[in-house]
Amino acid sequence: MPHGDMKKPLLQTSRCPEPHVSETSGGPTVGILGTGDFARSLAVRLTRTGRAVLVGSRDPGRCSGLFPPAAEVTSHEDTAARSDLLFVALFPEHYGTLAGLRGALEGKVLVDVSNAAELSRGGPSNAEQLAGVFPDSHVVKGFNVISAWALLAGPRDGSRQIPICGDSGRAKSAVMQLCRGMGFIPEDAGGLSAARDVEDGALRLFPSWGGPALCSLGLFLLFYTYNFLRSVLLPYVCKGENHFYRLPVEMVNATLPAVALEMLALVYLPGLLAAGLQLRRGTKYSRFPCWLDRWLCLRKQLGLLSFLCAALHAVYSLCLPMRRSARYRLLNAAFKQVKDSVENSWVEAEVWRMELYLSFGILALGVLSLLAVTSLPSVGNSLNWREFSFVQSRLGYAALSMATLHALTFGWDRAFDPRSYPFYLPPSFMLELALPCAVLLGRLGLALPCVAGRLARIRRGLDAGRQVRFRPPGEAPNGDVPEDVSDV
Ligand SMILES: NC(=O)C1=CN([C@@H]2O[C@H](COP(=O)(O)OP(=O)(O)OC[C@H]3O[C@@H](n4cnc5c(N)ncnc54)[C@H](OP(=O)(O)O)[C@@H]3O)[C@@H](O)[C@H]2O)C=CC1
Numbered sequence: 001m002p003h004g005d006m007k008k009p010l011l012q013t014s015r016c017p018e019p020h021v022s023e024t025s026g027g028p029t030v031g032i033l034g035t036g037d038f039a040r041s042l043a044v045r046l047t048r049t050g051r052a053v054l055v056g057s058r059d060p061g062r063c064s065g066l067f068p069p070a071a072e073v074t075s076h077e078d079t080a081a082r083s084d085l086l087f088v089a090l091f092p093e094h095y096g097t098l099a100g101l102r103g104a105l106e107g108k109v110l111v112d113v114s115n116a117a118e119l120s121r122g123g124p125s126n127a128e129q130l131a132g133v134f135p136d137s138h139v140v141k142g143f144n145v146i147s148a149w150a151l152l153a154g155p156r157d158g159s160r161q162i163p164i165c166g167d168s169g170r171a172k173s174a175v176m177q178l179c180r181g182m183g184f185i186p187e188d189a190g191g192l193s194a195a196r197d198v199e200d201g202a203l204r205l206f207p208s209w210g211g212p213a214l215c216s217l218g219l220f221l222l223f224y225t226y227n228f229l230r231s232v233l234l235p236y237v238c239k240g241e242n243h244f245y246r247l248p249v250e251m252v253n254a255t256l257p258a259v260a261l262e263m264l265a266l267v268y269l270p271g272l273l274a275a276g277l278q279l280r281r282g283t284k285y286s287r288f289p290c291w292l293d294r295w296l297c298l299r300k301q302l303g304l305l306s307f308l309c310a311a312l313h314a315v316y317s318l319c320l321p322m323r324r325s326a327r328y329r330l331l332n333a334a335f336k337q338v339k340d341s342v343e344n345s346w347v348e349a350e351v352w353r354m355e356l357y358l359s360f361g362i363l364a365l366g367v368l369s370l371l372a373v374t375s376l377p378s379v380g381n382s383l384n385w386r387e388f389s390f391v392q393s394r395l396g397y398a399a400l401s402m403a404t405l406h407a408l409t410f411g412w413d414r415a416f417d418p419r420s421y422p423f424y425l426p427p428s429f430m431l432e433l434a435l436p437c438a439v440l441l442g443r444l445g446l447a448l449p450c451v452a453g454r455l456a457r458i459r460r461g462l463d464a465g466r467q468v469r470f471r472p473p474g475e476a477p478n479g480d481v482p483e484d485v486s487d488v
């Protein structure tokens with residue numbers, strides 16, 4: 001079809017009718033206004049899908065060598081006239097310079113890819129500003145959440161989601177189709193009034209990590225302060241003993257496993273609470289409270305932070321003997337042994353404690369690493385539901401059990417030794433064990449045949465109190481969130 005035929009919209013019922021976007025074999029002719037980083041990545045990605053692309057520049061001769069041969073670099077006017085769907089890859093400050101293209105862009109689809117410079121600005125979104133410059137075009141917001149580099153690299157794990165919003169259904173679906181063609185997953189974010197949220201969404205730093213990161217930081221400060229009080233400050237104040245050298249390594253290494261264990265327990269606790277709620281209500285067809293829903297959605301982040309703390313604990317532990325303080329202590333102990341004429345200081349129980357303690361720790365870290373790897377979309381996508389559920393649930397609980405045994409063997413019989421309670425403060429391993437032990441006991445409770453059978457019936461929807469409620473397509477019922485799938 002000659003380009004001139006495609007340029008005019010077919011249905012002109014209102015001032016800004018639904019656009020006609022050619023769906024012939026090649027799809028709509030795609031134009032890009034601007035020749036910067038984003039425009040270049042977009043052109044490469046589009047031409048790789050076999051599409052002819054027009055690029056509009058103020059100075060086409062200067063930048064034509066920067067684009068793939070399949071992309072034709074030309075003037076803004078030529079690009080606007082010959083394209084059906086155009087990406088506006090300029091900064092919003094320059095939208096006004098395109099005003100002369102208003103006539104040529106009438107009835108066409110304009111994709112605003114811009115990002116805001118800052119969060120929570122007043123006034124209209126960039127996309128709404130573009131719509132103000134081109135009232136007769138169909139503005140769609142999208143692609144701003146992806147960097148030029150990621151656009152060039154493409155969706156490596158096949159799961160990159162791109163929110164897209166706009167007032168014209170047809171324009172939006174043309175952009176979504178293009179998005180799919182490039183290997184990304186478009187997400188309908190609503191009308192153009194949602195553009196502000198889409199623009200702000202791209203500016204937020206790690207939005208789903210804030211809560212879990214704060215939680216791990218809070219736990220770290222809590223345990224670190226407790227260890228500092230018990231092992232450094234109080235001995236200094238009450239007995240004049242100087243243990244401040246322990247702050248950078250020993251204290252941190254005593255705190256990290258506590259945080260790792262608590263975070264891992266926090267991965268599995270919401271699943272238990274959800275199961276408890278379902279058992280109490282006798283149905284899976286009523287919503288969990290919002291806080292539990294949100295907690296369930298953050299299990300992956302909690303699990304990965306737990307893995308990070310566990311890995312750091314392993315590295316710190318390996319480095320412990322390298323410290324000068326450790327060497328002095330070893331030499332002093334050896335000298336004392338010689339002075340006391342002790343030939344063999346072997347204590348069988350201590351040897352076993354250390355062997356078991358290390359082995360449980362290594363196993364826990366190994367299983368946690370496996371969980372972390374399967375949380376990568378590329379790996380997770382290669383597993384079917386049963387395999388994924390097995391890894392995240394069974395292996396997840398195995399990791400929690402190993403980590404708990406690691407802490408228990410670290411404590412050994414010290415919980416019963418009065419010397420472990422200086423200033424009446426229990427050792428921190430006792431505090432850190434409370435939550436994981438409670439979670440493991442709760443899981444054992446759910447495994448009791450009478451409880452497990454009732455829960456299975458509820459989750460299969462065979463419960464007596466079943467209420468059928470409307471669920472929007474794509475929304476999973478609460479019961480489809482397995483109680484113990486951690487999604488680490
Ligand atoms: N870079 C990225 O990773 C991402 C960018 N974006 C968005 O994409 C848009 C473009 O970003 P990016 O490609 O990085 O920017 P660049 O600065 O690299 O390119 C912008 C282009 O705008 C044109 N331009 C520059 N000044 C003017 C002007 N005064 N009047 C008219 N046109 C002008 C130039 O093209 P020419 O000289 O050929 O006319 C230039 O190549 C922005 O809105 C940005 O927010 C969104 C997501 C990620």
Ligand SMILES: [Fe+3]
Nearest residue numbers: 257313361406
């Ligand atoms: Fe340890």
